Amino acid sequence: MSKIKVTDLYKQYGDNHVLKGVNLEVKDNEVVVVIGPSGSGKSTLLRSLNKLEEPTSGSIVVHGEDIAKKDANIDKIREQIGMVFQHFNLFHNLDVGKNIMLAPVELGKLNKQDAEKQAKKLLKVVGLENKFNASVDSLSGGQQQRIAIARALAMNPDIMLFDEPTSALDPEMVGDVLQVMKDLAKEGMTMVVVTHEMGFAKEVADRVVFVDEGKIMESGTPDDIFNHPKNPRLKEFLSKILAV
Amino acid sequence: MKRHSFTSHCVLAMACGLIIALSLFAAPTKTHAAEKTYEIGTDVTFPPFEYANDNNKYVGIDMDLIRAIAKDQHFNVDIKPLGFNAAIQAVQAGQADGVLAGMSVTPERKGTFDFSNPYYNSGVVMGVAQNNNSTKSLNDLKGKTVAVKTGTTGAQYAQSIQKKYGFKISTFDDSNNVYEDVMTGNSVACFDDQPVLKYGINQGTQLKIVTKPAAGTPIGFGVKKGQNQELLKKFNTGLANLKKNGQYQKILDKYLNAKKSTTDNHSFFGILNQNKVFLWQGFLQTLWLTIVSIVFATIIGVFFGLLGVLPMKFFQGLSTTFIYVFRGLPLIVLALFIYTGIPTLIGTKIPAFTAGVITLMLDEGAYIAAFVKGGIQSVEKGQMEAARSLGLPFGKAMRKVVLPQGIKLIVPSFINQFIITLKDTSILSVIGIIELTQTGKIIIARNLEGFKVWAMVALIYLIVITLLTWLSNWGKRRTKI
Numbered sequence: 001m002s003k004i005k006v007t008d009l010y011k012q013y014g015d016n017h018v019l020k021g022v023n024l025e026v027k028d029n030e031v032v033v034v035i036g037p038s039g040s041g042k043s044t045l046l047r048s049l050n051k052l053e054e055p056t057s058g059s060i061v062v063h064g065e066d067i068a069k070k071d072a073n074i075d076k077i078r079e080q081i082g083m084v085f086q087h088f089n090l091f092h093n094l095d096v097g098k099n100i101m102l103a104p105v106e107l108g109k110l111n112k113q114d115a116e117k118q119a120k121k122l123l124k125v126v127g128l129e130n131k132f133n134a135s136v137d138s139l140s141g142g143q144q145q146r147i148a149i150a151r152a153l154a155m156n157p158d159i160m161l162f163d164e165p166t167s168a169l170d171p172e173m174v175g176d177v178l179q180v181m182k183d184l185a186k187e188g189m190t191m192v193v194v195t196h197e198m199g200f201a202k203e204v205a206d207r208v209v210f211v212d213e214g215k216i217m218e219s220g221t222p223d224d225i226f227n228h229p230k231n232p233r234l235k236e237f238l239s240k241i242l243a244v
Numbered sequence: 245m246k247r248h249s250f251t252s253h254c255v256l257a258m259a260c261g262l263i264i265a266l267s268l269f270a271a272p273t274k275t276h277a278a279e280k281t282y283e284i285g286t287d288v289t290f291p292p293f294e295y296a297n298d299n300n301k302y303v304g305i306d307m308d309l310i311r312a313i314a315k316d317q318h319f320n321v322d323i324k325p326l327g328f329n330a331a332i333q334a335v336q337a338g339q340a341d342g343v344l345a346g347m348s349v350t351p352e353r354k355g356t357f358d359f360s361n362p363y364y365n366s367g368v369v370m371g372v373a374q375n376n377n378s379t380k381s382l383n384d385l386k387g388k389t390v391a392v393k394t395g396t397t398g399a400q401y402a403q404s405i406q407k408k409y410g411f412k413i414s415t416f417d418d419s420n421n422v423y424e425d426v427m428t429g430n431s432v433a434c435f436d437d438q439p440v441l442k443y444g445i446n447q448g449t450q451l452k453i454v455t456k457p458a459a460g461t462p463i464g465f466g467v468k469k470g471q472n473q474e475l476l477k478k479f480n481t482g483l484a485n486l487k488k489n490g491q492y493q494k495i496l497d498k499y500l501n502a503k504k505s506t507t508d509n510h511s512f513f514g515i516l517n518q519n520k521v522f523l524w525q526g527f528l529q530t531l532w533l534t535i536v537s538i539v540f541a542t543i544i545g546v547f548f549g550l551l552g553v554l555p556m557k558f559f560q561g562l563s564t565t566f567i568y569v570f571r572g573l574p575l576i577v578l579a580l581f582i583y584t585g586i587p588t589l590i591g592t593k594i595p596a597f598t599a600g601v602i603t604l605m606l607d608e609g610a611y612i613a614a615f616v617k618g619g620i621q622s623v624e625k626g627q628m629e630a631a632r633s634l635g636l637p638f639g640k641a642m643r644k645v646v647l648p649q650g651i652k653l654i655v656p657s658f659i660n661q662f663i664i665t666l667k668d669t670s671i672l673s674v675i676g677i678i679e680l681t682q683t684g685k686i687i688i689a690r691n692l693e694g695f696k697v698w699a700m701v702a703l704i705y706l707i708v709i710t711l712l713t714w715l716s717n718w719g720k721r722r723t724k725i
């Protein structure tokens with residue numbers, strides 16, 4: 001069954017054509033990793049999936065509803081899609097516990113007590129059970145990113161979007177965050193992950209998608225993409241990445 | 245061409261802003277008592293016609309005359325010491341019913357005023373410093389500067405003979421500054437109405453009169469042309485009655501032969517002691533004006549600031565226009581425009597205090613809107629995105645995540661703006677609100693102790709501002725927690 005189906009997605013900012021006809025389907029429980037050079041449109045594609053970017057044309061069907069339409073109830077759909085940002089974006093005016101509890105309480109999903117229980121449980125899942133009362137700004141980047149994942153999970157989503165979740169982290173922090181993501185994948189979460197962590201892609205991805213110049217140039221299993229690439233741009237991209 | 249289209253845009257934008265402001269806030273108050281009350285505009289200080297006495301009550305030929313006439317004709321008067329020019333504008337704008345300010349009846353003024361029968365005949369004389377023995381006649385003025393007060397017969401007379409005698413003219417807004425200028429030697433002489441200058445000299449001004457009265461003109465009470473004819477009739481009838489029963493002559497004698505009062509103590513503390521009640525009232529008026537204005541400015545500022553961050557072009561435009569117009573206008577222009585302009589537009593008086601509050605509300609409101617908008621916009625975009633990505637609607641995301649962070653950034657600006665508002669209230673003296681600055685002007689008009697009185701006024705402002713600054717620092721510390 002398909003959870004997300006993107007058809008002929010175009011996006012432009014003024015004269016800048018960023019997405020030029022993207023077609024993408026994500027199935028239930030599938031982990032799709034999106035790779036590609038910087039500026040190729042990966043973030044724009046990912047952010048279109050929960051309408052943080054308004055598409056210029058095309059359709060994006062999530063849970064059977066086309067969110068590209070003007071009258072789509074986007075807030076309802078977003079409740080079911082968690083998003084994790086490169087720069088964490090934890091709420092600086094709230095402590096760790098309140099960051100996680102805010103949405104479920106404000107949207108009437110849980111009462112305060114249940115939300116607190118859930119928050120503590122989620123903190124355990126991401127390995128930060130003693131940070132409930134900590135202030136956001138006292139945490140390291142890796143800790144903040146794991147809190148951000150817990151915050152997204154608090155709405156009990158069945159799709160998770162990750163936009164370069166480890167790019168802003170010190171190398172020694174990357175492992176912890178990736179571990180949380182691997183655990184999520186193992187439990188069957190449907191995930192779309194933009195990342196430069198090729199190891200993660202090889203290990204966890206059901207499918208890898210190569211985006212270049214606003215189009216999906218090649219798509220396949222990790223083995224197809226990394227061991228038998230066909231597209232010359234993909235070959236060039238991989239040789240650069242692996243040379244680092 | 246360019247300039248023209250730019251101005252027309254401005255005017256359009258300004259009209260929009262004003263209409264909004266008006267429809268939202270201007271609720272003009274009308275007061276009609278059983279015995280009719282007329283608002284009479286007069287000068288701040290034009291002795292012996294009008295000035296504040298030791299008890300800061302307005303007295304003088306004009307004041308005693310209008311009160312006696314009011315009593316005789318059974319009406320009430322509300323005296324508004326606006327200053328001569330402002331009083332004239334207030335009558336033309338319908339903000340005051342008549343002007344009684346030792347005003348000469350000139351053909352020019354007859355175009356816009358209806359005058360009563362003259363109640364005095366004046367003539368212009370030339371005054372020079374007491375120790376000046378070289379300036380004895382008009383012929384000695386060649387190449388020199390003379391001082392006059394705006395709008396007086398003295399000023400007109402000076403202009404009419406300026407070419408012939410070859411002098412320069414310096415113009416001032418009140419008599420004291422004119423005399424000061426001559427005494428300090430910046431100007432060699434001044435031209436003023438004979439009773440005015442004579443009174444000043446009786447009160448100890450170090451000048452002497454060196455010419456005979458010239459260019460005699462009648463002085464009358466004026467109402468806006470075609471309006472308030474009833475009041476004009478009452479004035480004429482009352483004046484005739486007072487002349488008949490001798491009261492008129494008594495009033496003239498009282499002021500034209502007045503000698504300097506000897507009870508005044510002109511030391512710093514003497515002046516302070518004598519005027520403490522008046523200064524206190526002025527201070528309270530300033531404080532009250534500040535507080536009311538801040539409340540309204542905060543409401544309107546936050547409102548337009550928030551409009552500016554809504555994701556809708558129309559509201560953003562509204563916010564930008566509001567900020568652009570009211571931050572761009574000098575406060576004094578805005579105050580005069582609202583005080584004299586709005587009554588002309590809507591045909592109803594608005595009290596000076598209301599006009600003052602509207603002025604400050606719009607001006608300070610524009611600054612508040614600007615930093616509220618800026619403060620919110622400077623909260624990282626990712627905060628809003630993260631909140632929205634969880635399914636929070638725009639309003640909730642704003643209230644729970646973005647605003648609390650924005651407010652932290654703008655609290656110091658708020659307190660700063662309160663201090664600025666306090667200072668800006670002083671500008672409202674131009675529309676006749678007797679706040680602290682205007683109080684100072686009135687006291688000085690009487691005792692001519694500019695330096696000491698301004699020092700007192702400055703000190704009072706500084707004390708209040710120091711208190712506000714402490715409050716500000718306290719606020720800043722609080723928000724850092």
Ligand SMILES: Nc1ncnc2c1ncn2[C@@H]1O[C@H](COP(=O)(O)OP(=O)(O)O)[C@@H](O)[C@H]1O
Binds near residue numbers: 037
């Ligand atoms: N809000 C925006 N306004 C204008 N241009 C944008 C905006 N967001 C992204 N772009 C442009 O879109 C292109 C793709 O950006 P992005 O999707 O962030 O690439 P990637 O994530 O693959 O590095 C870039 O050229 C970028 O400058």
Ligand SMILES: [Mg+2]
Binds near residue numbers: 042043044
């Ligand atoms: Mg990106």
